[in-house]
Structure formats: C-alpha cells, structure tokens
Amino acid sequence: MTSDKAHNLWHQTCAEQIAAPVLSGDVTVDLVVIGGGYTGCSAALHAAQLGASVCLLEADEIGHGGSGRNVGLANAGLWLPPAEIRKHLGDGPGDRLVNLLSDAPRLVFDLIARHGIACEAVQNGTLHCAHSPSGLKDLQVRHTQLKTSGAPVMLLDADEAAARTGSAAFHGALFDPRAGTIQPLGYVRGLARAAMQAQALVHQHSPVLRLSHGAGMWQVETSAGSVRAKSLIQATNAYHRNLSSTAPEYVPVHYFQCATDPLPEELRATILPEGEGCWDTGLIMTSFRMDQMGRLIIGAMGDLDHLASSIHRAWVRRKLIELYPELQDVPLRQGWHGRIAMTSDHIPKITAIGPNAYAAHGYSGRGIGPGTVFGKGMAEALLSGNDISLPMPAIEAHHERMTGARQMFFETGATLTHLIKARF
Template structure:
C-alpha cells in the first residue's frame, strides 16, 4: 500500500504563538452549553457565552484551529459573496440590510477582539484589494465598491496604474480597495480566542472527537471515545468543512473543498518593497480566485483551488508556484518553504447556514472561504441567541437541513467545473 504524502507543517503552524494548555476528556462532566469544534465559530461562541457567566465546554477532535481556522490564508475580508443590493433582493429590505451590516462589520470584530484580549497575533490592517483580472471584472468591482461606499465603508476604485502599483503586478486592469480588510496569523488568532475563552471560564478539551448526540429528559448527552461525556442543556455544532456523520445528513449539505497555499522563502528588502508595498491583502475576480499577501515573516503567500482529495505529493501545489512566478516575475526561481491546504465548506447558495433540527441543538455551517471574520461574528451572534433565545440576534433565519441532490457525485461535478473554469477564466496564469 502506498504511503500517504508526508505533509510539512504549514507556515502558520511553524510561526504560531504557543498552544494553550488543554486535555482530553475521559470523564463525565456537565455544562450549560457544549460546543463541538474549536475553530473560529466554536471558540467565539465559547468566549462570548463564558463572558456572560454561562458554563461552556468545548470539544475538539484534534487540536485548536486544526481545520480551516488554522490553515486559511489569514485574510480578514468583510462582506459575503453577495453584494448588499443582492442581499436585499434575496431577503427583503430590512433583513437584507441587516445582513449586509452584519457582514460588513465582521473584520472590525476580529481586530477589536485581538486588541481587547491582548492576543499575540501578528496582524496588519491596510485594507483588502480585489483586482479585476480582465476588463469585464471592472464593472463588478465598481458596483461592489459603490454599494459598500453608500453604506459608509472606506472604499475607493483603483485604475490600472494604481492597481498595478499597489499590487506589484501588471496582471490587473483595475480594482477596488476596502479599508476594512487586513491580514492576521490565523492559527495564532485561533489560539488567542481559545486563551480568551479559557480566561473567561470556558473549558476546552482537545483530542476529543464527538461520536454521538442524544437527547434525554430535556438535556443533551455528548459522547466521546474512552467514556468521556458532557451533559448539557444546549449543544452548538461548529465543524464546518470537517463535518462528518455526527448529525444525520448534515455533511451532505456542503462541498468540503480544499484550498491550497504556498509560501515562498523570505524576500529581500528590495523584493518586499516591490510586492504589495503598502501592506494590503488581495484576492481577485476570477471564478477560481487567487488570493495572495505578504506575511509577518516577509514571505509571499499564494492561495487557490486544488484537488478535492488530500494531497499526494508536492506536485499538487505546482500550479500555485507557477502562478507566483508569472504574477511576480521578480520572484522566479525564489523557492518555496511551505505548502499546505485546508477545507472550506461551500453551500449550494454560497451563504452560511444555521440549523436548529432539534430543541437545544444549534448548527452553523458554510463559510465560503471568508471564515475568519464571518465565523468570529457568527459565534458572537450564536452566543447572543443561546443566552437570550432571541432569534433576531442571528444574521440569518434558520433553514432545514437539505442534502445536495446526488451529493456523492458533486465532487466529480465540481471538479469538472473547476477544469472548465481553468480553461475559460480569462487571464488565467496556469
């Protein structure tokens, strides 16, 4: 049998702040609320509940930030996949504007929490640039900037010359910059949320997968291997792209796509000044978008879509390495120190979903690749709902769990679509 590809530590694992002290749960305990998953959503929910004096136990199958929360690109981008006017069209004026305001404030919450709790998180907040890679993308970015500008966001349109100057690449014909965005060390942030939650009174158990949820006499029993059990009034499930069969058919409501990333060797001072010289983070208007930034160690990070399967070898990142050299010719031949990937949860409508399939059970799933801010804010909203029972605290209404039709075939279908996009996405660099 072939041996699995030996993955290197990600850049984030290699440079993160120390791991908070946790232990495996192997006894029985009680809580007001049990939370499954120690990513941004679960940890933010735990923090905001614990600050209210509510007894919280967090159960994580691996380690804090093991999933997408510790393996994303570290870009903190406000908003959703839809523009504000699209949200109004989907949900009506009042609900749509409220959702847009929620989404527009997600980046603020991340940076506010880092400051409030003095988290050891390398960060920058110079804004997010969305570059238009072809002329047809210019109308999209103009419309987006106009709608957010009308709602008070610090945005501006970039012409071709300014986009190329701020990005350090001649591959874009224009774009827009949103001053609310920024970048963080994402695993350090997850660990910072965990420390803050622990300080507020939450208990976090790692290496503790949840195997079963059962409800008896109005309370939930959350079972773990080795005899560990949490009895709680409420359960919040925040497993996102790593969702398995814990609740019937939940995993069939998403496509867990892998997002692949590479990081170069540290750049010289001259090279650093030639790429994203003012410290912006960036992603573009491609259907198969590229996202890139400089990190706190002076490396260029490039991210994009890769195979749905787990990687088999370093060749699974070769397309991103080629893109770095084509987008930034000055980096050709520089070499790469890190290659890694993490799963994002894609829903059919490209929106996060909230489910309440049984009394006292709340499920949050679907980040569409914007999880840093979105799931942090979702955690705060879910904590408000759990504490008060007020569904108006939630940015979205509950929806039923609706598996994707022919779910088992969706990866094949999406893989075919990705291949088509690579062939037809104007200005593609691969």
C-alpha cells in the same frame, strides 16, 4: 507538498500555544460547543464572558480544520455583493446580515487587541483585483452596491492597483480599508485561550461519538467522558465527523496555499508595500499576501492530495512569476490545503438542530469574520432565549443537491484551469 503540519506554514509560525486536555469524566454545563474553529471558539468565549458555564469539544486540535488552513484574509461581508444577499434573504434579514458582516473585521481586530492574541494582525485593508476587463466591470458593480450600503471602499484604476500590489497584472482593484490579514491559526488558538481564561472548558482530541437529547438536556458522549448541557452549538462546518443525523449539507471545495522563503528587503519594499491581502476576480480565484516575515503566500482552488496535485503545484510557480517576474528564482517551500463548505447560494446557514441547539456552516471561504460573528450571535441567542441575537434567521434544515458531482466539477475546473493558464 501535503496538507499536514510539517508543510503548513501556520503551524510553523504560530505564536499562540494552548494546553487543552482530552475530556475525561462527566461534566454538566450551560452550553456545549462541538468544533474548535472560529465559530466554536468565538461561541465559547462570548458565552463564558456572559457568565455561562461552557464546554468545547474538538475532535483533533484547535484550528485543525479550515481555521488553521486558510489564507488569513479577515474580510468584510461575504463573496456576494449586498444586493444579492438581500435578494436571497429579503430586505430586512438581508440588511441585518450585510450590516453585521460589514462590521466583522472590527469585531475580529477588537478581540485580537483585547485578548492580546499573537496572530500577526495587520488591518491595512484588502484588494479585490480585476484579472480581466470583465473582472473590472464586476468590481464596478460591487463598488456601487457597497458604497450604497455605506462601505468606505475605493475603486482603483490599473496604475493605482499596480502601485498597491507591485504587479502590472491587474486592470484595477477594489480597496476595502475595513479588512486586513491575520495568522489564522494564531487567531483561533488565541480565541480558545481567551475562552479558557474566561473559565470555559476546552478539550482537544475529544471527538463526539454520540449525541442525544432528553429530559430537557443534551447528552454528548466521547470515548472517555460525557457532557450534559441545556444548550448546544455544532460548529463543525466542513470538518464534520461521526454525527450523521446532524451533519451539514454542503459542497466540499478545496483551497491550497504555498509560501516562498522570506523575501529580501528590496523586494518587500515593492511587493504589497502597505501589507494588503489580495484575491482576484477569476472564476478559479487566486489569492496572495505577505506574512510578517516577508513570505509571499499564494493560493488557489485545488486539492494537494488529489491525483492531479502536481498540476496545481506547477501552476502556482507559473502564476507567481506571472504576477511577480522578479521572483522567478525564489523557491516555494510549504504547501498545504483546507476544505471549504460551500452552499449553492454562497450564503451561510444557521439550522435549528433540536431544542436549544443551533448549527452553522457554509461560509463559502469567508470564515474568519462571519465565523466570529455567527459564534457570538448563536451563543447570545441560546443564553438569552431570544433569537434576535442571531445574525440571520435559523432554518429547520438545509439541503444541497448533487454535492459529489459539484465537488468534482470544482476540482476538475481548477485542475484544467491550472493546466492551461499562466503558461509562457
């Protein structure tokens, strides 16, 4: 199993197709966006809808990075509970970020409905599942904090969690009805299509080679063209290429998924019968969900191009049977992975990388909702000249220490966990 298109389920089932040519020639626009993931496509769409001229440049294909490789859980909020976010940002900025990201699934599903995006959207909530008694205690703390913040979450006991998931493996679960699941590649391509319909210029296979600023304008050069723009958004996150002077600092963490064949109707009726997306409280997290055709998709931290990838592949089969013994004879077909940009405090960053220019990164595995919100907010702030539209204050720079060592720590931890856990 590798992470290329042939083994990525989302490429095989994506109903959204776009034709975005290579940039050729010179253009001048109000806003240039670098990166064709959720953040960049959301920025391009919202800027174009505000009447701005926009050019988006993607080095590969729209959704090539994490936006086309993730699990497809459109969650509310971040990994951190609200009190931790306020602790890091302060009450005012913390409250603003908590409130905006609490509402992120509504924005995502509204965009899907408004633009007719074909991405298997199901807004039936998500389940954060307690894998142990200590995991349940963590969910109890999160439940209290989320309820205090006004979130309509419910804490389920073990029996209720079993009924919702179809698995007896959990000690309870936290249900969030605001959230849901999507076909992630379909969603990002749909955003790009909608941006193009709003007259944004979208160019694939157009990696940026040089970036400079002078005389009040940004100059962005590719191999076959250039863009001049008053404002710039860099939305490359964990798939940054070429531009070392504005490269974001983060810890790269890999996450992989595998998918079964479509399950027979009798199994689909008992496994996640309401269609929630799930992840557990394990330090080396496991996620699982069903797609539109009844494939069970299960994933965890790990790199399928790593030398020890066979350990991850063997683990996912054992984990599948641990959760659902009735799937013992069901084959796992596709296997793919993506790269996450993680920050040390698990809070995303907006950096001011120059005059009228922002970059965002570090969603730490929560890219769908936050990326959509951050792209919209940065576009509105640049076009209005007022940073009140930013979801959080911009900073001059963000630095991470020992990123290589910490990347090795996460991959080694995932490998050792998968070597030991879920053995029979």
